[in-house]
Amino acid sequence: MAKDKVVLAYSGGLDTTAIIPWLKETYDYDVICACIDVGQESELEGLDERAKYSGASKLYILDVVDELCDEYIMPTVQADAVYENKYLLGTSFARPLIAKKLVEVARKEGAVAICHGATGKGNDQLRFELSIKALAPDIKVIAVWRQPEWKLDSRDAEIAYCQAHGINLPFDAAHSYSRDRNIWHISHEGLELENPANEPNYDDLLVLGVTPEKAPDEDEYLTLDFEKGIPTAINGTKMKVSDIIRELNRLGGKHGIGIIDIVENRVVGMKSRGVYETPGGTILMEAHKQLEELTLDRETLAYKKLVATKFADLVYEGKWFCPLRESLQAFVEKTQETVTGQVKMRLYKGNIIKAGTTSPYSLYSESLASFTTGELYDHKDATGFINLxxxxxxxxxxxxxxxKNNDK
Structure with missing residues (x-):
């Protein structure tokens, strides 16, 4: 008889490599691995061979980088959504797309379950499972770290388990950060970062760039063109969004931009400490905000900040496919109709310095803003306004x- 199939969200890292033989041994499943390429780059090398010698019957590698950029990253940028004023949601908005593709593979293969390796302490379990519930409520979800049969409670235990099954891995527990990478960012957790009192070991940690101290002593000018809140060109050269992000990552990394050390509040109730590298995303979101300063009226801009906070919370909590997130995006898209123009910036040792913003929809009037009395504004008009x-x-x-007088 044919075995039941399970689709495993596979990265090729320690957790998901150990999960392959564990699923076969524990549940007698036919394990189909699905690696969703969201811009991991070199991390995808050798995955096919590793998945097969780990016991998988098949491996899918699906390139969804452009879909991630256009349909998940850009709505988040347009919303100015940042979690707890620091985290640019790099892992958060990638998970629902990964879940969507896992569902598609499961449907194609006739799988009865989808399995993920997110821990029972983290946010990713919510992001994967809420997305799967929204898209395929009939498919079983196996969260390995929450299963009573799972006894591999540390990275050392996982490595020993893999070795016992003839699987040799190119890393060890003592020198391995827990990382998540995509085209937008890379996150780092573990090792010295587990104690907030410790300074990050940036020499070992950074992947996308350098610290500001090691950045060039010369600044660099950059222009970004936008149409309706979407970046369209760098320094006059038109590019698709994914290529713009790649180039901004290169420039931002070179100049030490976008390194964030944060203790954030996870959805499950605990605080966690991580270091995020988001060089290109930091530049892009700052440029977008500068253009909105020029093109959105006071009330819309103020209300949009409220929407941004709620949008960020929903994405962080794994509720990408909920009606409220979709409704907020509809509001955001309306606000972006005039967010068109060019933003010029100067990059220097971790800093993004304004160098001029222009837009055909600019609400800034030099004649109104100057100290000279003009036709539209008379200084005397302020008297009645202030009184009211x-x-x-x-x-x-x-x-x-x-x-007071009555009390005397």
Whole structure:
């Protein structure tokens, strides 16, 4: 009889490599690995061979980089969504797309279950499972780290398990950060980072760039063109979004931009410490905000900041496919109709310095903003405005003064 199939979210790292023989040994599944290429680059090398000698019957490698950039990253950038004012959501918005592709593979293969290696302490278990529930409520989800049969409770134990099954791995527990990489960012957890009192060992840690101290002593100018909140060109050269992000990663990494050390609040209730490298994303989001400063009116910009916070929370919590996130995106898209123009910046030792912003939809009026009285604004007009704007405060002060006198 044919065995039941399970689709494993496979990265080729320690956890998912150990999971392949464990699934076969524990549940007698036919294990089909699915590696979703979201821009891991060199991490994808040798995966086919590793998956097969680990016991997988098949490996899918699906390139979804452009889909990630266009349909997940860009809506987040347009929303200005940043979790807890620091984290640019690199892992968070990639997980729902990965889950979507896992469901597609499971449907194609007739699999009865989807398996992931996210721990029971992290956020990714929510992101994978909520997405799968939203897209395929009939498919069983196996969260290995929450299964009673899973006894591999440390990286050392996983390595020993793999070795016992004839699987040799190119890393060891003492020198391996827990990392997640895609075209947008790379995250680092573990080792010295587990204690917030420790300074990160940046010489071993950084992958996409250098620290500001090691960045060039010369600055570099950069221009970004946008159409309706979407970047379209760097320094006058038109590119698709994924290529723009790659080039910004190169430039940002070179100049020590986008290194964030954060203790964040996980959804499950604990705090965790990580270091994120997001050089290109940091530049892109800053440029987008600069253009919005010029093109959005005061009330819309203020309300959009509220939307940004809620949008970020939903994405962080794994609720990409919920109605509220989709509705917020509809609002954001409306605000982006005039977010068109060019942003010029200067990159220097970890800093992004404004160097000029232009837009055909600019709401800035030099004649209004200058100290010279013009046709649209007379300084004397402010007198009546201030009287009305502060009327409630004046009335309250008069009431307080009256009551003080009555108490005497």
């Amino acid at each position: 704007f502060g009327l409630s405060m004046k009335v309250r002060a008069m009431m307080n003064e009256k009551n």
